Amino acid sequence: MQKVLLNPSNIVHMMWFSLLLLLLGFSGIEANRTIVEYVPGYPGKLPFKLETGYIGVGETDEVQLFYYFIESERNPVEDPLVLWLTGGPGCSGFSALAFEIGPLTFDYASYNGSLPSVTLNPYSWTKVASIIFIDAPVGAGFSYAKSSEGYYTSDTKSAVQTYTFLRKWLLNHQNFLGNQLYIGGDSYSGIIVPMLVQNILKGLEDGLRPKMELQGYLLGNPVTDSYTDVNFRIPYVHRVNLISDELYENAKLYCSGDYVNVNINNTLCVTALQAIKECLLQINLAQILEPQCAFASGKPKEIEWDLRVQDSKTMNYLLSQTQLPELQCRGFTYVLAYKWLNDDRVRNALGVREGTVETWKRCPKTFSTYTEDVTSSVAYQKNLTETGLRALIYSGDHDISVPYVATLAWIRALDVDVFDEWRPWFVEGQIAGYQVKYMNDNYRLTYVTVKGAGHTAPEYKHKETLAMVDRFFARYPI
Numbered sequence: 001m002q003k004v005l006l007n008p009s010n011i012v013h014m015m016w017f018s019l020l021l022l023l024l025g026f027s028g029i030e031a032n033r034t035i036v037e038y039v040p041g042y043p044g045k046l047p048f049k050l051e052t053g054y055i056g057v058g059e060t061d062e063v064q065l066f067y068y069f070i071e072s073e074r075n076p077v078e079d080p081l082v083l084w085l086t087g088g089p090g091c092s093g094f095s096a097l098a099f100e101i102g103p104l105t106f107d108y109a110s111y112n113g114s115l116p117s118v119t120l121n122p123y124s125w126t127k128v129a130s131i132i133f134i135d136a137p138v139g140a141g142f143s144y145a146k147s148s149e150g151y152y153t154s155d156t157k158s159a160v161q162t163y164t165f166l167r168k169w170l171l172n173h174q175n176f177l178g179n180q181l182y183i184g185g186d187s188y189s190g191i192i193v194p195m196l197v198q199n200i201l202k203g204l205e206d207g208l209r210p211k212m213e214l215q216g217y218l219l220g221n222p223v224t225d226s227y228t229d230v231n232f233r234i235p236y237v238h239r240v241n242l243i244s245d246e247l248y249e250n251a252k253l254y255c256s257g258d259y260v261n262v263n264i265n266n267t268l269c270v271t272a273l274q275a276i277k278e279c280l281l282q283i284n285l286a287q288i289l290e291p292q293c294a295f296a297s298g299k300p301k302e303i304e305w306d307l308r309v310q311d312s313k314t315m316n317y318l319l320s321q322t323q324l325p326e327l328q329c330r331g332f333t334y335v336l337a338y339k340w341l342n343d344d345r346v347r348n349a350l351g352v353r354e355g356t357v358e359t360w361k362r363c364p365k366t367f368s369t370y371t372e373d374v375t376s377s378v379a380y381q382k383n384l385t386e387t388g389l390r391a392l393i394y395s396g397d398h399d400i401s402v403p404y405v406a407t408l409a410w411i412r413a414l415d416v417d418v419f420d421e422w423r424p425w426f427v428e429g430q431i432a433g434y435q436v437k438y439m440n441d442n443y444r445l446t447y448v449t450v451k452g453a454g455h456t457a458p459e460y461k462h463k464e465t466l467a468m469v470d471r472f473f474a475r476y477p478i
Helices: 008-027 093-099 155-172 189-205 233-239 245-254 267-280 307-319 330-341 344-350 378-384 404-412 462-473
Strands: 033-036 050-057 063-070 081-085 104-106 118-120 130-134 181-186 214-220 390-396 418-427 430-439 444-450
Touching: 033 344, 050 155, 063 093, 063 155, 081 093, 081 155, 081 189, 093 104, 093 130, 093 330, 104 330, 130 155, 155 189, 181 189, 189 214, 189 378, 233 245, 233 267, 233 404, 245 267, 307 330, 330 344, 390 404, 390 462, 404 444, 418 462, 430 462, 444 462
Parallel strands: 081 130, 081 181, 181 214, 214 390, 390 444
Antiparallel strands: 033 050, 050 063, 063 130, 104 118, 418 430, 430 444
């Protein structure tokens, strides 16, 4: 066999060529990106840069994850980059974009049954950061798989796929490689985000490219532990006077403080919990001060703790009507996203691939191809306390589904010392909530309550949560 001798110059050129092929193969197809300047329902050109697209992950890019990317409206060169995950599992990133922290929303007052009018949220978090809103896991929003097998995923698999998504996205947007990076999410993302952050840290340790400037993570009203989150609902509803002292004391005594693992033969415990449920049947679990408007057949006999089920019942009813009721309830407003994103003109403007997703849904009621294989992310949170990261955890204090007392309980279980005691924080001279800060040699965690907010906080308190996150990114006291 004839030997081929290579000089150093040729070796360097071959290495760069191989790297180029790797980058091209890993970054997806350039045509997967769409710059969206105009959208149906909005008068004129959008006053910010909106990009949508797909990133392929998995073997042979079998899974196609859809995203919306909005550059910071202040300074995209210096402001942080945030990857934002929406809860569920299976809620579309557009839900966070339109109803929580993004710049677009809908003009509810003028809705007349035709294509909804689009308006601007003056308190969008894109005022202070560039944000990637992702439809994850596969099957959420406009994300899809090329085969039926590709739709099968889980908590751990979704965290891995989202990490691959982020690596590929950054290779396609190398001008953001130097920006400070934060991973954020709300609700069920409290399970996924800590795993994703740990995957990123492991990648950095292993020297994987691209190198990310990871600074920390944010979680709002986070689902964290399947036992703690549920068990603290009873103490919470007592704390906010939705049940009497007698009912609470009976439940605490007869159930021994465990309201999850109930022995059906313990009639005293079962009776106490049934009395509590009767008091809560008409309470809005997402925001206790707002009306309960979920549609169901007949009088509900049992509390449905899963907010997706309530949302699904409401949307099924509203979408079946030729004329919508007056939008007096917050849940009714979600129907405008269904009307807008299932319009062919809107899909075309956003670059949605034809024939991939028949009907967009905000938060599907059932996700039969998804396995919730992580019941608690506390161990992941504990691992992160040994890193140099910053964390912002916040809760709307009127949320029953993930009560703030449950979130405080697992934060305290991390055994990180308090260095700034519980105290109020302010926006325009008014108390916006309360905060407490934790710190060790490696880690900083700020826990914030948002006064009067529900699940999730930014949907109810736009101005206050923008002030909160702006101060956090700027390392300024909240």
